[in-house]
Amino acid sequence: xxxxxALRAVYDRFADCVVVTIMGAVAxxxxxxxxxxNFFYLQHAMGLASSMGLGIALARPDxxxxxxxxxxxxxxxxxxxxxxxxxxxxxxxxxxxxNESLLSVGGFPTATSTGSDxxxxxxxxxxxxxxxxxTLDEFTRAFDEALAAHELTTLVAKVExxxxxxxxxxxxxLENRFAFQRYLRETRP
Amino acid sequence: MxxxxxxxxxxxxxxxKECGIQLLSALPETWLVHLIRLAExxxxxxxxxxxxxxxxxxxxxxxxxxxxxxxxxMQNHGFLASINGIVSCAQLYRIPLLMLISYxxxxxxxxxxxTEGGGVTEDLLRALHIPFAHLDHPDHVTRRIAKAAxxxxxxxxxxxLLLGRDLMWED
Numbered sequence: 285x286x287x288x289x290a291l292r293a294v295y296d297r298f299a300d301c302v303v304v305t306i307m308g309a310v311a312x313x314x315x316x317x318x319x320x321x322n323f324f325y326l327q328h329a330m331g332l333a334s335s336m337g338l339g340i341a342l343a344r345p346d347x348x349x350x351x352x353x354x355x356x357x358x359x360x361x362x363x364x365x366x367x368x369x370x371x372x373x374x375x376x377x378x379x380x381x382x383n384e385s386l387l388s389v390g391g392f393p394t395a396t397s398t399g400s401d402x403x404x405x406x407x408x409x410x411x412x413x414x415x416x417x418x419t420l421d422e423f424t425r426a427f428d429e430a431l432a433a434h435e436l437t438t439l440v441a442k443v444e445x446x447x448x449x450x451x452x453x454x455x456x457x458l459e460n461r462f463a464f465q466r467y468l469r470e471t472r473p
Numbered sequence: 474m475x476x477x478x479x480x481x482x483x484x485x486x487x488x489x490k491e492c493g494i495q496l497l498s499a500l501p502e503t504w505l506v507h508l509i510r511l512a513e514x515x516x517x518x519x520x521x522x523x524x525x526x527x528x529x530x531x532x533x534x535x536x537x538x539x540x541x542x543x544x545x546x547m548q549n550h551g552f553l554a555s556i557n558g559i560v561s562c563a564q565l566y567r568i569p570l571l572m573l574i575s576y577x578x579x580x581x582x583x584x585x586x587x588t589e590g591g592g593v594t595e596d597l598l599r600a601l602h603i604p605f606a607h608l609d610h611p612d613h614v615t616r617r618i619a620k621a622a623x624x625x626x627x628x629x630x631x632x633x634l635l636l637g638r639d640l641m642w643e644d
Contacts, residue, residue, distance in 0.1 A: 336562075367524055
């Protein structure tokens with residue numbers, strides 16, 4: 285499964301969601317499909333996208349929050365999975381694109397390439413719903429089920445280690461940050 | 474009875490409430506026990522207990538973008554552990570952070586393991602251009618917390634308050 289295809293397959297569901305992504309390929313690919321003011325791309329601070337999603341979900345229980353994380357990023361903040369599980373906001377869907385590598389910085393393999401199981405770690409941390417999916421159909425179905433479940437979900441999507449040629453886009457980080465804040469302030473679901 | 478000051482912890486907590494703080498992230502540390510319990514007992518406060526302090530930067534950033542005022546309670550070693558998040562999330566994205574940092578390892582410290590972190594805390598805050606002030610006397614607690622929160626909001630930047638032994642500990 286390609287991450288870009290996975291994002292395309294569920295893109296229309298994002299209209300009513302607040303979306304937070306990690307840096308690198310995920311941010312660039314989502315922007316290539318089409319940026320919206322309800323999307324925030326954390327272009328650094330590896331590991332903290334899930335924590336930001338938790339902060340938004342706790343502050344705004346009326347909003348559905350989707351975080352697009354990566355294996356390299358979540359491996360930097362495994363303790364954060366225990367915090368997610370502890371507060372288990374019902375309005376948070378945590379997707380981890382697992383390409384078993386640090387694609388943006390040379391493609392070196394991560395520990396998921398030698399068997400570390402992120403869905404298993406999330407389940408053991410106490411995340412109530414977890415799954416690992418490997419095909420586009422499985423992903424689409426699991427993502428829709430997670431949105432409908434109203435229960436904290438960590439969904440690990442195994443994807444190929446390929447991405448866009450460039451990671452820098454036309455959207456400035458601060459423009460994105462202030463427009464995203466304004467979107468959250470001025471809209472109601 | 475713990476020698477941590479209940480009275481001064483209450484003073485700090487009340488000042489945070491007056492600033493409109495609705496979410497506190499915390500990692501337990503001796504000097505912060507009463508503050509954490511006050512948050513725990515307050516139905517109008519969201520208390521997020523962390524595994525590691527850097528998570529708190531992300532949580533506060535999310536809360537801020539979502540319209541909620543927050544503060545972080547940590548030891549200075551937690552501040553040390555949070556520096557990448559402070560720089561590459563809060564400073565890069567102009568996020569206000571109100572950090573209340575228990576200043577261990579300063580004059581009077583009896584625990585040898587706290588002393589190294591105490592010796593570098595202020596230098597690191599200066600190196601990161603994080604404005605900071607000391608909270609070491611009850612007379613200025615309320616005003617300094619309010620001013621710190623005001624600057625964090627107007628500058629969209631992290632600010633720090635160093636909770637000192639003279640305020641937090643009743644020897």
